[in-house]
Amino acid sequence: MTIVAGNLVWGVGRKTIVRDVSLSVRRGETLGLIGPNGSGKSSLLRLLAGLKRPSSGRVEINGRDIAGVSRRTLARQVAFVQQNAATDTNVSVRDVVRLGRTPHRSALGGWSSADEAAVSAALSRVDMHQRRAQAWQTLSGGERQRVHIARALAQAPTVMFLDEPTNHLDIHHQIEILRMVRELDLTSIVALHDLNLAAMFCDRIAVMQEGALVECGAPADVLSQALLKNVFRIEAEVIELAGSGRPHIRFCSD
Template sequence: MSVLARDLSWGVGQKTIVTGISLSVKEGETLGLIGPNGSGKSSLLRLIAGLRRPRSGTVEINGRDISGVSRRSLAREVAFVQQSASTETSVSVRDVVKLGRTPHRSALAGWSREDEDAVRGALERVDMAGHSSQAWQTLSGGERQRVHIARALAQTPNVMFLDEPTNHLDIHHQIEILRMVRDLDLTSIVALHDLNLAAMFCDRIMVMQGGTAVACGTPEEVLTAPLLRRVFRVDAEISCEASCGRPHIRFAL
């Protein structure tokens, strides 16, 4: 499914947080959102995912304006993975992933074969099937994040939004999770802090600053030394990795 946003703006009270942003994401493409803290990445994600209503502008998913779509119906097509989530309740990994089936089930419906297949398939896709009965509290940070993604996959979405999914993880798990997201073959928009990870795993990158989009294009087009100096206030050398054709950023000391 494709995602199209036109002239989105949103704020709280008198403070404007997102201003006049338009973007398009083709089916199967991964768009990365990067920018300094407070640039509006998380707010923009929530607007596009239908979790917040914009002051102005529209969002279309697969050609349909989401403002006229119920939250339940939208959740059958769109999944949102937040930065982190915790619970003190004693639940198993499987119980957490089962929550992803909520949009597909009525209040009185029993657990179906379709529900079971979706949960099992989601756990297999994130390589957590062997942990299905394990207690949530015993998981590592990287394992918990994979379960978050499995819960989203259990929704059987066509579009996935991820808000800094690698936050607080070690580099091994950062790469592991972003590689997994890329290989899911879904249309996705992901907010990231690490610029090199964005270059490695995103088809295109949008750079945000002060609630607006200041650049959008391929990693090679966007990640330039002048832009990094202007937006992130850092000096850097940009080289192109021969093995993958992606830019690599080396920050100056």
């Protein structure tokens, strides 16, 4: 297993936000994290990535408890694509992606051809290579999102956490980004609001409700009519996506 979380609990003041969550993710697997607004998806992702410390419980990445791993070592293994991440405005697209190489560089080492190749490949992967010299502040919301994903790719992580990476993206780029995440040779956990995209691209789906993990399994096992009603408070029909064995949700308008 690449990511193993055991009995994670986190809260603020007297409010418990993540309630006793345990999960394991295999090497190379793409796990979708779904749940209503405020159910604790971002908080859980941040705990798993070591950006927050749990009140109790532990997280192992690549077999090591992350509580005992330095930030720099962790940053060589783990990339995090945040929701609406802010970036210093006075920089180019390429500068933002270059930041992804920081954990791999020594204090005295110069910029290497391997660094350059990683940045170039990451930009191409998200379809932004031709825009590499453009000023960050002139990009659209979706382009910024793709550049942040490129920055994470340039980091060459073994584990990637993505918090609603398809926000702001047009449907072509939503599908491209999720297809890419699935095909990359790394382990990923992706928080998503679009249940049909989660069903199409994730190996397994974990469902959060009020801070707890209430289901985790193959999309076809998890996305039932009952779950959609109980967790998401919607009436919907679940059909099979022709020949794929994956579920597809048809929402009812009344």
